Amino acid sequence: MDMIRSVSEMQQKAISARTAGQTISFVPTMGFLHQGHLSLLEEGRKRGDLLVLSIFVNPTQFGQGEDFDDYPRDLQQDSELAKKAGVDIIFAPEAADMYPSGYATYVDVEGITESLCGASRPGHFRGVCTVVSKLFNIIQPHVALFGNKDFQQLAVIKRMTLDMNLPVEILGMPIFREPDGLAMSSRNVYLNPDQRRQALVLSQSLLQAKQLVSSGKIDSAEIILELQKNIKKQPDARIDYIQICHQLTLQDQTHIDADSVLLLAVYFGKTRLIDNGFLM
Ligand code: AMP
Numbered sequence: 001m002d003m004i005r006s007v008s009e010m011q012q013k014a015i016s017a018r019t020a021g022q023t024i025s026f027v028p029t030m031g032f033l034h035q036g037h038l039s040l041l042e043e044g045r046k047r048g049d050l051l052v053l054s055i056f057v058n059p060t061q062f063g064q065g066e067d068f069d070d071y072p073r074d075l076q077q078d079s080e081l082a083k084k085a086g087v088d089i090i091f092a093p094e095a096a097d098m099y100p101s102g103y104a105t106y107v108d109v110e111g112i113t114e115s116l117c118g119a120s121r122p123g124h125f126r127g128v129c130t131v132v133s134k135l136f137n138i139i140q141p142h143v144a145l146f147g148n149k150d151f152q153q154l155a156v157i158k159r160m161t162l163d164m165n166l167p168v169e170i171l172g173m174p175i176f177r178e179p180d181g182l183a184m185s186s187r188n189v190y191l192n193p194d195q196r197r198q199a200l201v202l203s204q205s206l207l208q209a210k211q212l213v214s215s216g217k218i219d220s221a222e223i224i225l226e227l228q229k230n231i232k233k234q235p236d237a238r239i240d241y242i243q244i245c246h247q248l249t250l251q252d253q254t255h256i257d258a259d260s261v262l263l264l265a266v267y268f269g270k271t272r273l274i275d276n277g278f279l280m
Contacts, residue, residue: 001082002089007097007138013089014052014140022049026141026168028132031055031092032072032186033081036176040145041085043173047143053082054135055092060099060106061127072189091139098134106130109160112250116152116263117274120240128153129160136168143169147176149183151263151276155250175275177203183275195268198234202264205231205242206277209262213279218256220244231266240265240272244279256280 004010017024025048027040044051055078062068075092082090106126112118113125136144146154154172161170176184181203182196191199205227212223224242231237245252247259256279263276 001079001087003079004089004091005093005097007093010052010089010091010093011138011140014138017050018140023143024048024050024052024139024141026052026054026135026139026144028054028056028135028144028146030057030071030186031078032074032189033078034176034184034186034188036147036149036184038081038085039176040147040173041082041087043171044143044145045086047145047171048141050088051086052089052091052139052141053085053087054139055090056095056098056131056135058098058127058131059095060130061124063121063123066121067187067190070190072186091135098131107133107160107164109156109163112152112159113156115250115252116241116243116245117265118152120265125153125156129156132157133160133164133166136166141168143171145171145173147174148172148276149175149185150274151261152250155248175277183273185273187271187273190271191268195236195271198236199266199268199273201231201234201237202266202273202275205264206262206275209279210277213256220252220254220256220260223256223262227262227264234268236268238267240267247278 025044027044029037057071107129108126109129118125158170161168182199209223227242242264244260244262247261253260258280260279261276262279265274
């Protein structure tokens, strides 16, 4: 397994691999790898001759006062896990190489970036789309794998790839959960034991909503009200949003159908966690 820190070296490797007829699969991450990331790598391993993992805590997708400085980092442990997962190249660039002095170009996807996480984190998706386009240009993947955990991010990347005619297949992967249901996230390490217990209300809300739907409730507002009541019982929980949206447009839906996705973002103390799931 190679560790590449330089943008130009990574791009050269990618060009050589493509010239040699290799298929490149790519998993972009911010590191501090967990089983969710590893499930993407496992699928990525099957999809390409050359499996590239990027580890980059991208400054442009963090807002002021967000956790950029505190974001957990452990490149040594990530390297060991990546090696076991069959990664060929870890690309871990320096911010100064990705955004050199004079950097001035950003990618903005309109519409679906404005609601949900886009509303609570202004500029977040601009940063995500900018870094993902840059990574696509550097790594030149045939296929890139993203988790459904970040449902809106996946929808935004699909939109950008389509709109910009990027020659990359975007693959969405299932949410990997802890045995008790909590969606795996690098940010789970911020939770104290009590908050960790309270955070189970996220996956429980998905189950609760599905049960309400299967018992015949299809009014989104009524369902959301029930979920709010339950989440507010957790002393450290502060709801950012609970919305029921169409899976493609991410527009709010007043009534549930087969395209309905429940999306939640809830703070537990200072830690903001997200989760989502289909309701039918
Ligand atoms: P991150 O390092 O948090 O930026 O995540 C990198 C990629 O891993 C994104 O495509 C995420 O959606 C995906 N991912 C994060 N957590 C999970 C999970 N629990 N299950 C599946 N994919 C995940």
